[in-house]
Amino acid sequence: MTSTDSSGVRPTRQRRAVAAALEDFDDFRSAQEIHEALKAAGDNVGLSTVYRALQAMADAGELDMLRSEAGEAVYRRCSGSHHHHLVCRVCGATVEVEGPTVERWTRAVAAEHGYADVSHTLEIFGTCARCHRG
Amino acid sequence: MTSTDSSGVRPTRQRRAVAAALEDFDDFRSAQEIHEALKAAGDNVGLSTVYRALQAMADAGELDMLRSEAGEAVYRRCSGSHHHHLVCRVCGATVEVEGPTVERWTRAVAAEHGYADVSHTLEIFGTCARCHRG
DNA sequence: ATTCCGAATGAGAATCATTGTCAAGTCAGC
DNA sequence: GCTGACTTGACAATGATTCTCATTCGGAAT
Ligand SMILES: [Zn+2]
Ligand SMILES: [Zn+2]
Ligand SMILES: [Zn+2]
Ligand SMILES: [Zn+2]
Numbered sequence: 001m002t003s004t005d006s007s008g009v010r011p012t013r014q015r016r017a018v019a020a021a022l023e024d025f026d027d028f029r030s031a032q033e034i035h036e037a038l039k040a041a042g043d044n045v046g047l048s049t050v051y052r053a054l055q056a057m058a059d060a061g062e063l064d065m066l067r068s069e070a071g072e073a074v075y076r077r078c079s080g081s082h083h084h085h086l087v088c089r090v091c092g093a094t095v096e097v098e099g100p101t102v103e104r105w106t107r108a109v110a111a112e113h114g115y116a117d118v119s120h121t122l123e124i125f126g127t128c129a130r131c132h133r134g
Numbered sequence: 135m136t137s138t139d140s141s142g143v144r145p146t147r148q149r150r151a152v153a154a155a156l157e158d159f160d161d162f163r164s165a166q167e168i169h170e171a172l173k174a175a176g177d178n179v180g181l182s183t184v185y186r187a188l189q190a191m192a193d194a195g196e197l198d199m200l201r202s203e204a205g206e207a208v209y210r211r212c213s214g215s216h217h218h219h220l221v222c223r224v225c226g227a228t229v230e231v232e233g234p235t236v237e238r239w240t241r242a243v244a245a246e247h248g249y250a251d252v253s254h255t256l257e258i259f260g261t262c263a264r265c266h267r268g
Numbered sequence: 269a270t271t272c273c274g275a276a277t278g279a280g281a282a283t284c285a286t287t288g289t290c291a292a293g294t295c296a297g298c
Numbered sequence: 299g300c301t302g303a304c305t306t307g308a309c310a311a312t313g314a315t316t317c318t319c320a321t322t323c324g325g326a327a328t
Contacts, residue, residue, distance in 0.1 A: 012276065012323075032314080046278035051315065067201050071286095072314070086247055097243050102236050106258050109231050113220055115260030122256040124240050126249030146294085146305065166285075180307035185286065205315095206285065 014045045018053040019062075019077075027092035028066065028074035028085075066123060088128035097124070148179045152187040153196075153211075161226035162200065162208035162219075200257060222262035231258070 021037050022029070029037075035050045045053075054075050057063040064078040066085070078096060082103070086095040102122060110118040155171050156163070163171075169184045179187075188209050191197045198212040200219070212230060216237070220229040236256060244252040 010275075010324085014277070030314090048279085048316080049277055052276085067205060071201055071205055071207065073205065086244060086249055088249065089251070095247050097247075099239055099243070101239050102256075105233055105235050109233070110220060110258055110260050113229050113231075114263035115220055115222065115258070116263075116266045117223070118258060118260040120256065120258045122236075122254065124244055124249070124252060124254045126244050126252040129248035129250075132250045144304080148306070164285085182287080182308085183306055186305090 014049050015053045015056075017043045017045055018050055019057070022063065022075065022077045025076070027094045028064075028068070028076045028087070030068070030072050030074050034075075066121070069125070084122045084124065086124045086126065088131055089125050090127050090131040093128045093130070148183050149187045149190075151177045151179055152184055153191070156197065156209065156211045159210070161228045162198075162202070162210045162221070164202070164206050164208050168209075200255070203259070218256045218258070220258045220260065222265055223259050224261050224265040227262045227264070 017038055018034060021034050021041075021043075024037070031047070031051045031054055034054070035045065035047050038045050038050070054063065054065075054073075058065040058075060061080070062077075063075045064085075065073055065075050068074050069089075076094065081098070083096045083098045084102075086097050088094070106120045107118060110116075151172055152168060155168050155175075155177075158171070165181070165185045165188050168188070169179065169181050172179050172184070188197065188199075188207075192199045192209060195214070196211070197209045198219075199207055199209050202208050203223075210228065215232070217230045217232045218236075220231050222228070240254045241252060244250075
């Protein structure tokens with residue numbers, strides 16, 4: 001029954017720290033950034049451990065991971081349901097978006113070409129209202 | 135104006151070799167793979183040069199670049215117009231797909247949230263007919 | 269509480285793609 | 299044949315991520 005774990009990651013001081021750090025951010029962050037943030041907060045966690053924790057959580061579906069335009073893996077605590085992201089290229093401000101339309105479309109396209117076990121990645125980048133001047 | 139270059143990349147032996155190698159592939163390939171292929175064909179080109187050529191061509195819009203699930207940059211010679219890809223997770227078989235629907239959708243979503251200068255990435259992964267058994 | 273064992277940690281080395289450096293090479297036009 | 303701007307490529311350097319492995323931890327059972 002349960003409490004904090006459910007079926008995901010086993011709670012240790014470090015993993016809890018990483019999870020907590022993610023709650024403090026609203027945008028996508030890299031492993032290194034999380035590591036920094038923890039260190040700054042006096043909450044020391046080894047870099048390897050941060051990497052492992054993030055991957056484990058992402059595998060458990062507790063986090064969303066995507067690659068920044070520079071190719072680095074960045075993570076974010078998101079809602080449980082399937083969605084995509086609208087990300088500000090400048091400040092990182094992120095909005096979760098859902099689109100039954102695209103979901104349907106990707107499925108249709110895949111089927112049409114005989115592809116099975118379909119998955120997809122879709123991210124939208126732009127500059128948010130605050131950043132693109134006003 | 136103009137012959138083979140127009141505004142893109144200046145033709146040298148090496149760059150022509152890289153371009154030619156890409157014609158021989160139908161799927162996305164990494165810089166290292168191109169480099170290998172060239173070496174195998176006796177057409178020696180320095181690795182740095184391959185990287186530079188690929189980036190230049192991608193910048194010039196002559197190539198499509200995306201990140202494999204492992205995060206490496208992979209390139210492919212594609213049609214000029216805007217499109218996305220349906221990629222076989224197993225063999226790499228790639229199909230270019232277009233979807234006015236999604237284009238419209240991303241634009242609408244971005245506008246709705248006040249984001250400007252919008253761009254997007256969308257790739258569909260699956261196993262092609264030949265690969266997912268038969 | 270104490271014991272026990274597999275899972276988790278972390279310091280540091282090892283990988284690996286990508287980028288930087290810079291001396292030598294290429295080529296066009298003078 | 300000389301000059302200068304652009305290219306090349308061997309090699310070093312970077313930087314993110316992964317691996318190693320001795321040590322520590324958590325927590326279930328005693
Ligand atoms: Zn998300
Ligand atoms: Zn912004
Ligand atoms: Zn393409
Ligand atoms: Zn296939």
